[in-house]
Amino acid sequence: MSDRKIRVVVAKPGLDGHDRGAKVIARALRDAGMEVIYTGLRQTVDQIVDTAIQEDVDAIGISILSGAHHHYFKAIIEGLAARDASDVIVFGGGVIPESEIPDLVKMGAGAIFGPGTPTSTCVKWLEGAVAEKRKAE
Amino acid sequence: MIDKALSGDVRAIARLISEVESETPRSEEIMRAMYPHTGRAHIIGVTGSPGSGKSSLVSKMIGTLRRQGKTVGVIAVDPSSPFSGGAILADRIRMQEHSGDPGVYIRSMGSRGSLGGLSKTTYEGALILDACGKDVVIIETVGVGQSEIDIVRIADTVCLVLVPGMGDDMQIMKAGIMEIADLFVINKADREGADKVAAEVRLMIKMFHTGDGWIQPVKMTSAATGAGLDELHDTIEGHLKHVRSSEEGAERLKKRLQWEVEEIVRRRIAKITESAWRERREERVIEKLLNKETDPYRVAQEVLDSAMGDFRSGQLL
Structure with missing residues (x-):
């Protein structure tokens, strides 16, 4: 009777100091029964990748409001690949222009949730994505 | 995967802990493979009330140990929701300075329904870190109240963190958590009232200590400034020596x-x-x-x- 919880790192890379969104999503994932490793503000890419590996998470959720989303998504996805951890799902939210989302997805981002997305949408998507990932293991 | 973990591969270690934590069918095989390699690490428990500064203190302890060239594994437990089973695990925030140091492995665990301050598989997690070569394993409990004492069963050395302003000397005399400390850490020693707490704890120890054996030291620290950390470290080392050389320590191991x-x-x-x-x-x-x-x-x-x-x-x- 094994009970494998979904584990997620919620992180905020970079210098912008607004973590309301990250906290809202962390809380929503918690209430959906997931274990959320909350790392707080001003994380470097290496810190985020390190945390994901040590904590053996299924996914990394990042919140970016600074406009540097392209850089951070790329760096995190590449960082994971360099550590042989490309199976970790990367998703995110924040202020990200709709027109740039396809680029991020092409890069390997699982999904991008803009402002106003109901948290239940994120939860549902993540549950599905993790189920897919585990099937592939 | 087991061999990879035993040789120190971080991803493999992380995977093994997940298997055991989720109690998958493989977990017994994993633990049996770990056992011959266990028993080397010093397992230190850090417990105390929520907000007493346990995580910050642990971070400073890691720093001291690293300067001595020791490798460190940490398991930090935070409470799981009794309703959803989910958890926010946020002890790591205070330990970010060690990110990127290959000699430090930090793992967060949800308590998953256990009420003793740890999760059911915290001990197994610590054993895996021990077997995979960490010199010291620090277990940080959930922020506890008066009676969450599971840590005493699994740690070689239990540090109970107290802070000023948590009550009078009767709190210190109560049964339960106060009894399991191998040493008392009065943290936030830069705050008003810290001296008084230390004096009261010392008095209690003096009044009630019977016979020989280990007398619990009382150490004052400030995790914020780093004050008292070296002394705390020496005291913890001293306790390990005591445990490894005394009748009391042998008895403790047998009980475990x-x-x-x-x-x-x-x-x-x-x-x-x-x-x-x-x-x-x-x-x-x-x-x-x-x-x-x-x-x-x-x-x-x-x-x-x-x-x-x-x-x-x-x-x-």
Whole structure:
């Protein structure tokens, strides 16, 4: 009777100091029964990748409001690949222009949730994505 | 994967801990492979009330240990929600300065329904880190109240963190958590009232300590400034020496081994009996109970009778 919880790192890379969104999503994932490793503000890419590996998470959720989303998504996805951890799902939210989302997805981002997305949408998507990932293991 | 973990591969270690934490069918095989390699690390428990500065203190302790060239594993437990089973695990925030140091491995765990300040598999996690070569394993408990004392069963050295402003000397005299400390850490020593707490704890120790053996030291620290950390470190090392060389320490180790076996037995019994009950728990049984045609004790015996077959065949689920 094994009970494998979904584990997620919620992180905020970079210098912008607004973590309301990250906290809202962390809380929503918690209430959906997931274990959320909350790392707080001003994380470097290496810190985020390190945390994901040590904590053996299924996914990394990042919140970016600074406009540097392209850089951070790329760096995190590449960082994971360099550590042989490309199976970790990367998703995110924040202020990200709709027109740039396809680029991020092409890069390997699982999904991008803009402002106003109901948290239940994120939860549902993540549950599905993790189920897919585990099937592939 | 087991060999990779034993040689120190971080991803493999992380995976093994997940397997064991989720109690997958492989977890027994993993733990049995770990056992021959365990017993080397110094397991330090850090416990205390929420907000007493445990995580910050642990971070500073890691720093001291690293300067001495020791490798460190940390398991930090935070509470799981009793409703959703989810958790926010945020102890790491205070330990970010060690990110990127290959000699430090930090793992967060949700308490997953356990009430003793740890999760059911925290000890196994610590054993894996021990087996995979960490010199020191620090276990940070959930922020505790007065009676969450599971840490005493698994740590070589238990540090109880107290802070000023948490109550009077009667709090210090109470049973439970105060009894399990191998040493007291008065953290936030830069704050008003810290001296008073230390004095009260010292007085209590003096009044009630009987016979010989280890006398609990009281150390004052400030995790914010780093004050007192070197001294704390020396005291913890001193305690390890005591544990490894004294009758008291040998007794503690024997008790731990005994508890380990009991714990494994208990878990297996629980697994088998719970599944036997799930199989029998039909509407009809509940109906009978409602109508007083049977009673809970008889039903329980029937469940146990049906579970007996599973015990004999050694069937695990």
